[in-house]
Amino acid sequence: MTLKKFMFISLVLATAGTVTQFSLAQSDNAFGIPSEKVRNPAANIVAARGSRGQGWLAQGRSEVIARHGIVATSDPLAAQAGLEILQQGGNAIDAAVAASAVLDVTSQNDTGLAGDLFALVWIAEDQKLYALNSAGFAPAGWTPEFFKEELKLNQIPGRGVNAATVPGAVSGYDALLDRFGTMGFAETFERAARIAEQGWGQSERRHDDLDSQQGKLLQDSDSAAVFLEEGEVPELYSIIRNSGLADALRLIQREGREAFYSGDIADALIEKIQSEGGVMTHEDLAAFQSEWIEPISTSYHGYDIFQLPPPGQGWAALEMLNILEVCAPAHNLSLAALGPSNPDYWHFMVEAKKLAYSDLQAYNADPLFSDVPLERLLSKAYARGLCDRIDMDVASEPSVNGGLDGGTVYLTTADRWGNMVSFIHSIFSVYGSGITIPPYGMILHNRGVAFSLDEAHPNVVAPRKRPFHSIIAGMVMQHGQPLMTFGNMGGAVQPETHAQHMVNVIDHGMNVQMTTDVARFTHSQNSNILSLENDLYSLVGRSLEAKGHDVRSVDGGRVGGYQGILFTRDPTLPAPEMTPESISEDYPVNGIYRAGSDHRKDGSAVGW
Numbered sequence: 001m002t003l004k005k006f007m008f009i010s011l012v013l014a015t016a017g018t019v020t021q022f023s024l025a026q027s028d029n030a031f032g033i034p035s036e037k038v039r040n041p042a043a044n045i046v047a048a049r050g051s052r053g054q055g056w057l058a059q060g061r062s063e064v065i066a067r068h069g070i071v072a073t074s075d076p077l078a079a080q081a082g083l084e085i086l087q088q089g090g091n092a093i094d095a096a097v098a099a100s101a102v103l104d105v106t107s108q109n110d111t112g113l114a115g116d117l118f119a120l121v122w123i124a125e126d127q128k129l130y131a132l133n134s135a136g137f138a139p140a141g142w143t144p145e146f147f148k149e150e151l152k153l154n155q156i157p158g159r160g161v162n163a164a165t166v167p168g169a170v171s172g173y174d175a176l177l178d179r180f181g182t183m184g185f186a187e188t189f190e191r192a193a194r195i196a197e198q199g200w201g202q203s204e205r206r207h208d209d210l211d212s213q214q215g216k217l218l219q220d221s222d223s224a225a226v227f228l229e230e231g232e233v234p235e236l237y238s239i240i241r242n243s244g245l246a247d248a249l250r251l252i253q254r255e256g257r258e259a260f261y262s263g264d265i266a267d268a269l270i271e272k273i274q275s276e277g278g279v280m281t282h283e284d285l286a287a288f289q290s291e292w293i294e295p296i297s298t299s300y301h302g303y304d305i306f307q308l309p310p311p312g313q314g315w316a317a318l319e320m321l322n323i324l325e326v327c328a329p330a331h332n333l334s335l336a337a338l339g340p341s342n343p344d345y346w347h348f349m350v351e352a353k354k355l356a357y358s359d360l361q362a363y364n365a366d367p368l369f370s371d372v373p374l375e376r377l378l379s380k381a382y383a384r385g386l387c388d389r390i391d392m393d394v395a396s397e398p399s400v401n402g403g404l405d406g407g408t409v410y411l412t413t414a415d416r417w418g419n420m421v422s423f424i425h426s427i428f429s430v431y432g433s434g435i436t437i438p439p440y441g442m443i444l445h446n447r448g449v450a451f452s453l454d455e456a457h458p459n460v461v462a463p464r465k466r467p468f469h470s471i472i473a474g475m476v477m478q479h480g481q482p483l484m485t486f487g488n489m490g491g492a493v494q495p496e497t498h499a500q501h502m503v504n505v506i507d508h509g510m511n512v513q514m515t516t517d518v519a520r521f522t523h524s525q526n527s528n529i530l531s532l533e534n535d536l537y538s539l540v541g542r543s544l545e546a547k548g549h550d551v552r553s554v555d556g557g558r559v560g561g562y563q564g565i566l567f568t569r570d571p572t573l574p575a576p577e578m579t580p581e582s583i584s585e586d587y588p589v590n591g592i593y594r595a596g597s598d599h600r601k602d603g604s605a606v607g608w
Helices: 003-025 076-087 092-106 144-150 169-180 190-198 204-212 214-218 221-227 243-255 264-275 282-287 314-330 343-363 380-384 491-507 534-546 580-584
Strands: 064-066 069-073 116-123 128-134 291-293 296-300 303-307 407-415 420-428 474-478 481-489 521-523 529-533 550-554 561-569 591-597 604-607
Touching: 064 069, 064 604, 069 076, 069 092, 069 561, 069 591, 076 092, 076 190, 076 407, 076 604, 092 116, 092 169, 092 190, 092 243, 092 407, 092 420, 116 169, 116 474, 128 169, 190 243, 204 214, 214 221, 243 264, 264 282, 296 314, 303 314, 303 491, 314 343, 314 380, 314 491, 343 491, 343 521, 343 534, 407 481, 407 491, 407 561, 420 474, 420 481, 474 491, 481 491, 491 521, 491 561, 529 534, 534 550, 591 604
Parallel strands: 529 550
Antiparallel strands: 064 591, 069 407, 069 604, 116 128, 116 420, 128 291, 296 303, 303 474, 407 420, 474 481, 481 561, 521 529, 561 591
């Protein structure tokens, strides 16, 4: 063998050895593809986070800026469905229904057709803000005696058919489209029905929720058949289909709300509930109607913050903002001057939250059954009377306990004519009651668990009464004009996070994306535990513990998920008119929309 040939063979062998070495060293989960051993590869990687090159460097993404229409949701498919409707000439109301219907398919961990919804709707042509309550009421057979004596329970169950009030969502869709929409169910449900038929990819957060609720779903054979594969959780990124839910959506496309409240879906729903020992009837379903109501508001440092009235808990956010506004000067504080790196800033916020939530737990109920004294509770004078209950050196015990965790979706839309929708929709707990309605593949909510069995409490269960509701939608206005839609899904965290977002954007000047990328707190009114996101705990946790707070470091899964849209009007442009020409000529709105979407969820903001 010649020296040249020997060297060539040696080089080939060395190269082969190098390739083999690199093959053995590379990840078994290249491109983040799960394996049997590693179900979520990203969770095992230790790496430093990158930063932006402008603005607040830790901001996770840029705001989305658009002029013809914009949508922000917790699921990109839902956001795209809403945008598709806007591009077809639909308005913000049509887009909100279309986006929400997709979430009813892809996000039954949080929401579904058999859930409830609320909405704030700004109609530019009317120059008016409208509010819709589509929270279902209790069956006629629900009384304290039914639960205590017949079911032998001391509280409303969180699982099973006797956790469910009449679902209000489909009625809410119908009310929105009938009053303000330009399209019907045929158009707005089309994308959702196709996704249910063709399938969608299982995302990280929804996969994690499904994994955590596997045992719950196994308790109902219909739920196991729809959401599990031979009793096991489908793999991350696998294709999920729900043909039964597609059939339900197609029925509603053809027959409207009646398919749900008096047609085939109603029959299936009542059959399932009654077969499991529930007392909901066809009469309960047929009697339900959504309710148009007046929104409530308070002012905060020159801006008007709007929420929906009881039985929703949005008024607690307004009371908390009142306390922050009037009590800060009483304690020689300025939230803007302190800033979110100061322990006193967070102590003051948490103590204000405890006061507002104590009133919430004491008074909140269905206003058709109980008097909720909002005029007094939302006055600045009332807030001023609470200031001396805040000790800036010592953490307090909440005077009233209460509150339940839950899951939700929040979305918001805006169109080329200046209409804006702030929209919240939920089945309450993750996978609701755990009960699925066959053959329609829809999870049944468990909103009834929020009722009390204490007959002295205003929220005590009663026939055709609506329970305490956690889901809320926010709107900011100034000088009678809409400025920002916003919301923060996540059960009991919602009022406290609404207040945090308002402080962020109004007192600190954060943009509509930064407000959600900064760390948040959540406080339990039951345990008095204060939870801070990890980086925030590292910054101020020990100092707050020194004031007596029982503090925990938590990840972002504990503080819900935000979406928001800001409208900046251009005074040099005329107000848009809703005409056929505005669609055919593709006219934009008279200003700029800016939107943000929470990195803690799977969603996005989109516009054009």
